[in-house]
Amino acid sequence: MELKAFKKHTANRRLRRYLPASLAIIAMTAIFAGCAADVLTKSAPLKVVGEPQRAGKLENPQLKEVSGLAASSLYPGLLWAINDGGDDPLLYAVGSDGADLGTFRIEGAGNYDWEALASFRLQDSAYLLVADVGDNWQQRQSVSLYVVREPSITAAGLGADNAVAIAWQIDFTYEDGPQDCEAAAVDPVTQTVLLLTKRGASPMLYEIPLQPAAADAPLVARRLASVPHFKWPTDMDLSPDGLAAVVLTYNHAYLFRRRPGGDWARALQKKPRRLRFDTLIQQEAACFGFYGKTVWVTSERRPAPLVRIDLEAAAPKP
Numbered sequence: 438m439e440l441k442a443f444k445k446h447t448a449n450r451r452l453r454r455y456l457p458a459s460l461a462i463i464a465m466t467a468i469f470a471g472c473a474a475d476v477l478t479k480s481a482p483l484k485v486v487g488e489p490q491r492a493g494k495l496e497n498p499q500l501k502e503v504s505g506l507a508a509s510s511l512y513p514g515l516l517w518a519i520n521d522g523g524d525d526p527l528l529y530a531v532g533s534d535g536a537d538l539g540t541f542r543i544e545g546a547g548n549y550d551w552e553a554l555a556s557f558r559l560q561d562s563a564y565l566l567v568a569d570v571g572d573n574w575q576q577r578q579s580v581s582l583y584v585v586r587e588p589s590i591t592a593a594g595l596g597a598d599n600a601v602a603i604a605w606q607i608d609f610t611y612e613d614g615p616q617d618c619e620a621a622a623v624d625p626v627t628q629t630v631l632l633l634t635k636r637g638a639s640p641m642l643y644e645i646p647l648q649p650a651a652a653d654a655p656l657v658a659r660r661l662a663s664v665p666h667f668k669w670p671t672d673m674d675l676s677p678d679g680l681a682a683v684v685l686t687y688n689h690a691y692l693f694r695r696r697p698g699g700d701w702a703r704a705l706q707k708k709p710r711r712l713r714f715d716t717l718i719q720q721e722a723a724c725f726g727f728y729g730k731t732v733w734v735t736s737e738r739r740p741a742p743l744v745r746i747d748l749e750a751a752a753p754k755p
Contacts, residue, residue, distance in 0.1 A: 488750030505554030
């Protein structure tokens with residue numbers, strides 16, 4: 438091979454060697470640039486609502502990577518939290534100031550990639566739903582939801598490692614293949630579980646029944662709609678009356694409302710309001726408060742701040 442041809446051949450080999458890595462870097466840069474932009478629409482700015490307050494920090498040192506937060510359905514001021522994948526299957530009780538109020542182990546559950554936590558009431562009983570639905574590489578053949586009765590907090594139980602049993606478990610797939618999901622909520626009106634995927638050009642909203650008719654039958658999550666307005670949702674929750682939704686992303690939190698009798702596939706198409714608070718590093722957990730008049734937000738990073746946003750407070754004066 439002539440010297441000139443050899444140099445050209447060598448340059449082409451180097452280009453082929455480094456091109457995939459370069460394209461990967463460009464792709465990841467584009468993704469994170471999209472996350473920074475967050476809102477996809479170019480219409481008028483969203484109305485900002487709520488009054489934030491730093492309520493405290495999560496005191497339990499075992500809460501190292503909080504991926505889900507839910508308000509108690511039994512005790513005003515009590516919150517429940519979970520860690521991301523790799524932790525033991527534990528529920529952490531947290532006070533409204535971040536205080537450590539105890540730990541409860543879910544017997545028979547595994548924590549492959551816990552990403553969301555929801556509270557709800559059913560037939561006068563209080564429950565918690567743990568969503569083991571994370572799938573960064575979109576390759577899990579099925580994912581799981583664990584439902585447990587909300588533990589009772591007593592003086593004797595504070596700080597103890599108690600056990601709770603699984604009330605029922607939902608294993609399911611998505612109708613169009615594996616999805617990465619970090620946002621799940623229970624609709625108390627329709628008694629369904631809503632799942633909002635994280636990746637792709639726009640998040641996709643899916644739905645499955647809260648109580649499957651047959652325990653052993655394979656369950657498939659039904660796709661409802663593509664959701665505009667934001668990218669990469671990291672959590673979602675519905676208010677106790679099911680008429681408001683909060684969606685958390687890495688940069689903001691959005692408040693949606695629906696009319697009685699409406700459905701969330703349509704309500705999430707409407708322009709939301711943005712909640713007022715300073716963005717936290719790696720914010721992946723949010724929930725409504727006991728009465729649905731506040732929103733709580735925390736972070737995966739330690740020390741994790743606990744932020745309380747009052748939805749009914751008057752806007753601060755400029």
